[in-house]
Amino acid sequence: MQASEATVAATATQQQSPLRGSVPLSERAIEAFLLGCGLITILTTVGILLVLAFETFAFFQEVTLGQLLLDTQWTPLFADKHFGIWPLVGGTMLTSAVAIAVALPFGLMAAIFLSEFASARWRKTLKPALEVLAGVPTIVYGYFALVVITPALQAVIPDLAGFNALSPGLVMGIMIIPLIASLSEDALYAVPNSLREGAYALGASKLPTIFRVTLPAAAGGIAASVILAISRAIGETMVVAIAAGQQPRLTADPRVPVETMTAYIVQVSMGDTPTGTIEYRTIFVVGTALFVMTFVMNVLSYRLAKRFRRDS
Amino acid sequence: MTSKPRASALLALALLAACSSNPASAPPGANQGSEPEPGAADKAPAASAMIAIDGSSTVFPISEAMAEEFQKENPAKVTIGVSGTGGGFKKFCKQETVITGASRPIKPTEVEMCKEAGVEYIELPVAYDGIAVVIHKDNDWAKELTVEDLKRMWEPGAQGKVTKWSQVRTGWPDKEIHLFGPGVDSGTYDYFTKAIVGKEHASRGDFTSSEDDNVLVQGVATDPLALGFFGYAYYSENKAKLGLAAITDGDEENGAGHIQPTPETVANGTYQPLSRPVFIYVNKGASARPEVNAFIEYYLTKGTPLVEETGYIPLPPKAYELALKRFKDGVHGSLFLGGGSKVGVTVEELLAGK
Numbered sequence: 001m002q003a004s005e006a007t008v009a010a011t012a013t014q015q016q017s018p019l020r021g022s023v024p025l026s027e028r029a030i031e032a033f034l035l036g037c038g039l040i041t042i043l044t045t046v047g048i049l050l051v052l053a054f055e056t057f058a059f060f061q062e063v064t065l066g067q068l069l070l071d072t073q074w075t076p077l078f079a080d081k082h083f084g085i086w087p088l089v090g091g092t093m094l095t096s097a098v099a100i101a102v103a104l105p106f107g108l109m110a111a112i113f114l115s116e117f118a119s120a121r122w123r124k125t126l127k128p129a130l131e132v133l134a135g136v137p138t139i140v141y142g143y144f145a146l147v148v149i150t151p152a153l154q155a156v157i158p159d160l161a162g163f164n165a166l167s168p169g170l171v172m173g174i175m176i177i178p179l180i181a182s183l184s185e186d187a188l189y190a191v192p193n194s195l196r197e198g199a200y201a202l203g204a205s206k207l208p209t210i211f212r213v214t215l216p217a218a219a220g221g222i223a224a225s226v227i228l229a230i231s232r233a234i235g236e237t238m239v240v241a242i243a244a245g246q247q248p249r250l251t252a253d254p255r256v257p258v259e260t261m262t263a264y265i266v267q268v269s270m271g272d273t274p275t276g277t278i279e280y281r282t283i284f285v286v287g288t289a290l291f292v293m294t295f296v297m298n299v300l301s302y303r304l305a306k307r308f309r310r311d312s
Numbered sequence: 313m314t315s316k317p318r319a320s321a322l323l324a325l326a327l328l329a330a331c332s333s334n335p336a337s338a339p340p341g342a343n344q345g346s347e348p349e350p351g352a353a354d355k356a357p358a359a360s361a362m363i364a365i366d367g368s369s370t371v372f373p374i375s376e377a378m379a380e381e382f383q384k385e386n387p388a389k390v391t392i393g394v395s396g397t398g399g400g401f402k403k404f405c406k407q408e409t410v411i412t413g414a415s416r417p418i419k420p421t422e423v424e425m426c427k428e429a430g431v432e433y434i435e436l437p438v439a440y441d442g443i444a445v446v447i448h449k450d451n452d453w454a455k456e457l458t459v460e461d462l463k464r465m466w467e468p469g470a471q472g473k474v475t476k477w478s479q480v481r482t483g484w485p486d487k488e489i490h491l492f493g494p495g496v497d498s499g500t501y502d503y504f505t506k507a508i509v510g511k512e513h514a515s516r517g518d519f520t521s522s523e524d525d526n527v528l529v530q531g532v533a534t535d536p537l538a539l540g541f542f543g544y545a546y547y548s549e550n551k552a553k554l555g556l557a558a559i560t561d562g563d564e565e566n567g568a569g570h571i572q573p574t575p576e577t578v579a580n581g582t583y584q585p586l587s588r589p590v591f592i593y594v595n596k597g598a599s600a601r602p603e604v605n606a607f608i609e610y611y612l613t614k615g616t617p618l619v620e621e622t623g624y625i626p627l628p629p630k631a632y633e634l635a636l637k638r639f640k641d642g643v644h645g646s647l648f649l650g651g652g653s654k655v656g657v658t659v660e661e662l663l664a665g666k
Contacts, residue, residue, distance in 0.1 A: 073472050075517025077496050080468040082517070150534065161490055162534025163520065245531070247490075247520040257490060257520055257531070267495075270523060274402075 052291060055284035062278050068285070074248040074259075076282045077268070083282070085289060087248035091165065091258035092290075095240050096233035098169025098254055099176060103229055106173075107180025108222065114181070115188035116210055127182065134178040142242035145171040150243065163245030163257040172239050176229045183228065187221025188214060224305035231297035235290065237262035261286045361603050364409040366393035367400025368499050369525055370441055370543040371413025371590050377618040382610045388603035396523055397499030398422075401593075405429045410598040411607075414591045415441065415499030415543070417648035419512075432596035432644045436635045437659040438611065440625040442573035443504055443586040444547035445557040448536045453477070453484050456570040459561045459585065462508045465491065465539065471516035477537070491519035492531045492540030498523060499590075504541055507585040529554065541586075544573050545623030561585050575625045581658055589627070589659045596644055612636040627659050634663035 063083050071084025110130065114123050150167040154160045191214050199209040215222070245257025246267050259267070265283045273279045365375055372394050379390035395403065397414045404412035405426040418426075418435070426433060445462065447454050454461075454477070464470060464480050477484040494501045496513070501521075506512040520531055525546045532540040533553040547554060558570035567582030577583035592611070598604050612632050619626040627635075647662045 073518065075471060077521070078468070078471075078517030079511075079514040080471055080517060082471075146530075154534070159487075159536065161537065162531050245520050246522055246527075248518060256488060257535075267522070 049291075052284055052288045055281050056288045059278070059281040059285045062281075072250050074264075076279055077273075081278075085261075085286065087250040088259060088261045088264050088286060089289070090250045090252075091240075091244065091248065092234055092260040092262070094165045094252065094254060094258060095169045095172060095236075095244055095260055096230060098166060099172035099233040099236075100226070100230055102170055102173025103176045103180050103233075104226060107177045107225075107229070108184055110177065110181040111184035111188055111222075112210060112215075114185045116206070116214065127185070130178045130181055133175065136175070138175070138236065138238040139242070141171050141175050142168070142239040145239060145243035157255065160255045161245070161257050163243065163247075164255050165244055165258045166254040168239045168243040169254065171243070172233055172236055175236075175239070176232050179229045179232060180225050183225030184218070184222045187218040187225065190221070191217045220304045220307050224301040227297050227301035227304065231294040231301070234297070235262065235294050237266060241266045261290050361388045363388055363390045363411065363604055363607055365390060365411045365413065365592075366395050366403050366409045367411075367413030367592075368397040368415040368590065369394045369494075369523065370397075370415040370498075370500055370545070371438070371592065373545055373622040374439060374590075374619055374624060375411075375413055375592070377622050378607070378611050378615045381615060381618060382607055386603065386606055386610075388607065390607065394523075396495060396497030397502070398497040401425070404433070404593060404595070405431050407431060407595065410595045410601075410604055412593050414593060416503045416506075416588070417591065418593065418646050419502075423646070433593045434596055434599060434639055434643060435646045436592050436594065436608070436612065436639055437589040437627060437631065437647075437663070438592055438635075439590050439619045439627060440578050440587060440659070441590050442544040442578040442583050442625070443500060443507075443541050443588070444544045444573050445539065445541050445559060445586070446532050446547055447539050447555040447557055448532060449553065449555045450536055451539075451555050454539060455555065455557055457557045457559055459508060459559065462559070463510075465489065466493075466505070466515050467509045468514050468516055471518055474516075487537055490531075490535050490538045491516075492528045492538055493519055493521055494525065494528065494542055495521050495523035500541070500543055503588050504586070507588075544578065544625075547573075548623040559583070559586060575620075578625045579628075589662075590624070594639065596642055599639065599642065608639055609636065612639065631659045631663055634660070638663065 067083045068085050071082050072086050073082035073084050074087045075082045114126060118126060145168045149171055150160070150162060150164065153167055154162075157166075160166065195213055195217055196209055199213045204212070240260045241263040244260060244263060246259050246263060247257045248259045248264070249256065251258065264286055268279065268283045363379075365379070372392060375392050379392060382388075383390060393400075393403075393409075397412075397416060400409070400412040400414065401418065401422040402425070403409050405422065406429060418433075445457060461480055464474060474480060475488060476486055477489050478486040480489065493504070493515070501515070502512050505515045509515060520528075520540075522528055522531075525542045528540050528542050529546060529550045532538040533550065539557075547556060556572055558572040560570045561584050563584070567577065567584070571577050571583050573583045573587065578587040581587065592608075594604065594608060599608065612635050616626055616629075616632055626632075
């Protein structure tokens with residue numbers, strides 16, 4: 001019985017405490033917890049940035065910025081070491097360009113259909129269906145490119161190598177269609193109906209209304225979605241590591257093997273490069289370059305999206 | 313009041329469960345030992361009955377086959393990793409593994425690394441392997457190559473300069489050349505550069521380099537302009553998809569003309585300079601352990617037919633006898649005096665002439 005009395009006393013003091021502070025203790029605990037959750041992501045980002053900065057700094061103790069930016073060969077793992085990052089950047093640009101060339105027209109057309117033509121019921125079924133594409137694991141896309149798309153393309157394009165920029169680029173394009181379609185559709189859908197009605201009132205039919213009125217009005221949001229898609233393509237790893245090859249090569253020819261920045265990081269991490277060596281640090285330099293590229297893209301996209309929101 | 317007894321009852325139950333689960337799990341654990349399943353290796357009953365192997369991707373298929381068969385008759389568990397010859401030695405000298413596969417002899421830097429860690433090792437040749445130079449099936453111009461051709465393609469000076477077939481030999485197509493080779497941690501890469509370029513680890517850097525030999529097979533098989541090299545066993549597994557080049561070193565004494573790698577030409581030393589012995593290195597301290605002892609004995613006696621089955625070329629029986637003797641005597645050190653790759657030697661000569 002003594003024990004139960006003690007419990008009663010304890011609950012009594014607990015009930016008293018909220019009366020002392022203006023904010024209940026439990027509420028403050030929840031606030032602190034939520035703050036902690038937010039801090040975890042921020043601290044992780046800061047931690048990643050610090051590691052990248054630290055290793056990149058160590059890299060530049062041995063290699064100059066000129067060697068990185070003015071050379072056109074990338075062979076840090078071999079006897080004759082060159083640190084020109086452009087072959088990797090070029091590989092990334094090439095695959096991304098192919099991907100955007102596929103994703104932009106298809107994504108935009110899908111967005112126009114969903115926003116301007118589809119009935120509410122169609123829209124409700126089609127949009128989630130499109131987003132299923134985004135849920136397929138990227139390794140599946142990678143092997144799809146390697147064992148299905150590449151052989152199919154080889155039947156049409158002679159001289160197409162088994163590893164090339166074209167096939168993973170195309171597949172990556174399909175992969176990011178939902179991203180462009182979904183975000184562009186939001187932008188188009190947000191265009192006020194009064195604009196469309198104004199166009200109709202002036203005698204414009206449906207297509208001129210879409211291409212002369214609705215699309216320009218949503219341009220900011222569409223551009224933002226495209227830039228996000230580009231940054232997604234730049235950062236994509238699995239598809240290009242599997243299907244694009246592992247040969248750093250500065251070329252605009254999508255038929256030959258290339259190596260992207262992400263694929264290089266994968267290649268070095270899979271071997272046995274000892275920590276603290278210059279070979280090891282190259283992956284952090286490439287990582288930093290990758291980070292800068294996607295960061296610029298994301299800021300650009302954010303700015304555009306914000307302006308578009310203000311305009312509409 | 314009521315919560316306390318409930319909690320203690322729960323605790324007692326949990327304890328009971330824990331107690332009863334221990335003896336219950338023991339018999340399956342003991343049974344596991346006799347199961348011939350290599351995949352269950354990490355659940356082995358006792359750490360002492362584990363044999364940890366790593367190293368060369370070239371030696372891996374042999375060791376894997378050996379381990380599979382060995383585990384059918386022995387309760388010990390064998391785990392095998394593939395880090396490349398160089399990566400394997402790093403782990404071996406840190407005592408993370410007791411056996412490491414190597415497609416070239418140990419190098420001076422690795423001798424030093426093991427010495428510092430106090431690791432003594434026994435070097436055992438286990439098979440011959442030829443390095444196959446492969447091309448696309450439809451390639452009809454590069455079926456016969458000289459060592460000079462290969463050198464022009466692969467030497468460090470070719471980097472960024474020799475990019476077309478026509479630059480290697482006049483008369484070859486004026487089309488890009490796509491090169492594929494093993495990664496820089498691989499012993500095959502070390503040996504190839506030593507034999508072709510003349511210096512270990514010296515090659516151009518602008519080629520597709522992968523530690524995964526299957527990536528190389530895939531790359532060469534699907535690219536009409538490709539040329540690559542890897543262990544003969546990977547070629548013989550994928551014969552239907554690949555073209556094979558015949559090589560000449562210009563020396564008519566070790567076989568005249570261009571010679572393709574076959575089990576015969578590799579074993580009799582006429583496929584030069586690209587045939588070589590491959591090895592396993594055993595931690596001398598661990599060789600006293602009964603399961604390691606039994607595994608090595610299996611490797612060099614009963615298991616030798618597996619060498620051929622996995623696509624490699626077995627050593628002559630006499631060489632296996634000599635190797636087993638070397639193991640039993642616990643001879644520390646390398647037949648190559650720690651000098652790294654040596655081109656064109658037979659194992660029998662080496663073992664006999666110690």
